Amino acid sequence: MTVPAEVPPVRAEVGLLALLQENGDLLLDEGLSVARELQLYRFALAEMRTKLAVLQDEITLSDDYNPIEHISARIKTPRSIAEKLRRRGHPLTLESMQANLDDLAGMRVICTFVSDVYRLLKVMDRHPDVAILTVKDYIAAPKPNGYRGLHAIVETPVHLAEASHPVRVEIQFRTIAMDFWASLEHKTYYKYDKTVPDALLRELTEAAEHAHELDLRMEAIHRQIRGGDDRAGGQ
Template sequence: MTAVEPQHVVRPLLSARTLELLERADSGTLSDLTALRDEITRFLMRYRFGVSEVETKLDILREEFNLTAGYNPIESISCRVKTMEGVLEKAARKGVDFDLDSIREGLSDIAGVRVICSFVSDVYRIVELLTSQDDITVLEVKDYIARPKPNGYRSLHVILEVPVFLSGGPEQVRVEVQFRTIAMDFWASLEHKTYYKYDAQVPQHLIDGLTEAAEAAAHLDETMERLHHEVRGYQPSAPTIAI
C-alpha cells in the first residue's frame, strides 16, 4: 500500500474548494482547524446529551403508563440535533453572530424532541407531567393547538432547559419539545413535503387544500377525543343469569 492511497480514499468526500484550502494550509492553520472541529463537537455533544435526558424522562412516563394504567398516551418519540451546517443556516436567517456563545443564546431549537400523542387531552397531560419535574425549567410555551397558525398548523411547543451532568459539573441545555396528535403530525408532514417540493412557491389551490385539510384534521381530533372518552367511561352492565 502506497502513502498516497489514503488521499484517494478521502479525496472524493471533499469539495475542490476544501481540497485547495487544505493544500495551501500550513501546520498552524491545520492545528486551528482541528481545534475548531473539537470545539464544535463538544458544543453539539451537550445538545445530544440534553435530548437524551428529555427522552429518558418521557420513556419513564411511557413505561409507567404501560405498566399501571393499561393505556399509553404517548404514541411515539423522535429526537434530533441540528448539524453545524443547519445551526449556521438558522443563525444567518435570524441574524445571530457566528460565535458559539451567541448561537447558544440566540437559537432555541438546536436540540429537538417530538412527542406524538393519541389525543389532544393527552398532549396537555404529558406536557404537565414533564414540565412539573423539579429539574426542568420552562423558558417558553407556544400553544398552536389553542391558537393555530394562519395556515392551520397545530402543535404545542415547549422550550425548556434540562441539566446535563458532565465531568466538569452540571450544565443547563436548551431543548425544544413539540407535542402533537397523530392527525396534527400527519398534516405537518404533508405541509412540509409540499413546501419543500415547490421550494416555498406553493400554488394557491394547494395552500387552500392544506388549510381545508388542517380543519379536517382538527375535526377528526375532536371526534376521536369524544369517542375516546365514551369508550373509557363505558361500564358494561352486569350479565343476567337465568334461573
C-alpha cells in the same frame, strides 16, 4: 420500562467552520468547540428521552393507557445552524449559537389525543430536573396555515464527570393526525421549493381543520369507550 431509542451521535467535525471559512468568522478551535457543544445537546436529548419513557410507563401502568405513540429526536446540523444564524442576522460564533438558538436539540412527541399533549406538559412541569422556559400553544391559537401543536423550550441538567450543564431542548407535542398533516405540508413545500400555489395552500389549510375535527371526534369516541373516564385530563 420502555428503552428509549439511541440519539444518533454528532460527528466530531468542523462543519460550521468548513461552511463559513470564507467569512473568517470562526477559528479552527471554535469549530471544534461547536462539535463538542453539539455532543452536549445530544446528551440532553438522551436525558429527555429517558424521562419521557419513565413518564410513559408510569401513566400506562396507572391508567392502562399509553399517551405517547412515538418519539423522534434530532440535533441541528452545522449547516442548518449557520443558515439560521445568518438569516436572523446574528454573528456566526459559538457564543451566538448558544445565546440565540433554542432548537439545537429537538424532540417530537406524537400523542394519541389532544388531551394527552396537555397532560404530558403538565406532568413534565412537575419534574424536578425539567424547567419549562417557554410554551407556544398552537392548539389554542393555530398558525395561519392551520397547524396545531404545543411547542415548549425546556431546560434539563446534563451531568458530566466534571460538572453539570443546563441544556435547552425544544419539544414539539402533536397528535397523530396533525403530525401526518405537518409531514405532508413539509413535503409539499419541498416539492414546490417553498413557492406553493395558492389553491394548494388553501387545500392544506382546510386539511388541517379536518385533521383537528378528526382529533376531537376520535377523542370523544375514546372517552365513550372508557365509560366517561376522564383521567386523561385535558386543557
